[in-house]
Amino acid sequence: MFIVEKEPKSMAAESYRILRTNIEYSSFDKEYKVIVVTSSEPEEGKSTTAGNLALCMAQVDKKVMLIDCDLRKPSMHKRFKVSNLIGLSDVMIGKADLTMATHMYNKNLFLLTSGKISPNPSEMLSSKVMSYLLESLKETFDYIILDTPPLKVVTDAQILSTKADGTILVVRAEKTKRESVKNAVDLLKNVNANIIGIVLNGIDASRNKYDYYYEYKK
Numbered sequence: 001m002f003i004v005e006k007e008p009k010s011m012a013a014e015s016y017r018i019l020r021t022n023i024e025y026s027s028f029d030k031e032y033k034v035i036v037v038t039s040s041e042p043e044e045g046k047s048t049t050a051g052n053l054a055l056c057m058a059q060v061d062k063k064v065m066l067i068d069c070d071l072r073k074p075s076m077h078k079r080f081k082v083s084n085l086i087g088l089s090d091v092m093i094g095k096a097d098l099t100m101a102t103h104m105y106n107k108n109l110f111l112l113t114s115g116k117i118s119p120n121p122s123e124m125l126s127s128k129v130m131s132y133l134l135e136s137l138k139e140t141f142d143y144i145i146l147d148t149p150p151l152k153v154v155t156d157a158q159i160l161s162t163k164a165d166g167t168i169l170v171v172r173a174e175k176t177k178r179e180s181v182k183n184a185v186d187l188l189k190n191v192n193a194n195i196i197g198i199v200l201n202g203i204d205a206s207r208n209k210y211d212y213y214y215e216y217k218k
């Protein structure tokens with residue numbers, strides 16, 4: 001369950017709505033359609049952020065495709081409680097049709113789970129097929145949200161950032177080290193990723209006014 005659905009009136013849910021608004025309003029000159037959600041390390045809240053953001057975009061009638069691009073440690077199928085028998089990796093190798101592989105969560109939110117664990121995720125994600133897939137999805141969807149593995153561990157999120165219009169970096173409050181954040185920003189800058197915002201996830205609500213705090217960079 002995601003907090004924007006479970007507790008829509010919470011401060012945390014409100015923060016995701018602020019994040020959504022910021023993305024919407026920053027798409028003046030250039031449309032931010034394909035958005036990567038990543039972080040430096042595991043367990044910082046990438047999937048939590050990607051899921052909540054996708055859901056709250058869908059709540060305002062945007063057509064959203066959420067793709068689990070963490071082909072090494074996928075989690076979206078568990079979070080949304082759907083099957084992962086076929087998904088992104090199967091579509092990529094031509095073993096499954098996109099429409100067949102896509103789950104319709106509600107009238108606006110569609111989910112493409114990771115599919116079978118593939119032996120070469122980086123090659124798959126950097127392939128032209130992936131670029132074509134994103135380009136074709138842009139015609140149907142307002143937003144395509146990509147959940148990714150950690151930057152520190154593999155190059156997948158860096159690769160995907162080059163194919164995306166914007167990248168959101170998640171930082172876990174009181175866990176992620178300063179060096180780690182700097183390293184993540186450097187890795188993204190190295191590939192000229194467009195960092196559109198940083199999400200500070202998991203601020204202690206008993207000590208702070210906000211559960212989540214979203215800092216907008218540009």
Ligand SMILES: Nc1ncnc2c1ncn2[C@@H]1O[C@H](COP(=O)(O)OP(=O)(O)O)[C@@H](O)[C@H]1O
Pocket residue numbers: 039041042043044045046047048049075201202203
């Ligand atoms: N702000 C938060 N407060 C409490 N638990 C959280 C918070 N953000 C994430 N979690 C939990 O921490 C775990 C890791 O989060 P997840 O989003 O899967 O991280 P990642 O995708 O970066 O590995 C999950 O069990 C998730 O439910």
Ligand SMILES: [Mg+2]
Pocket residue numbers: 046047048070075147148
């Ligand atoms: Mg994850």
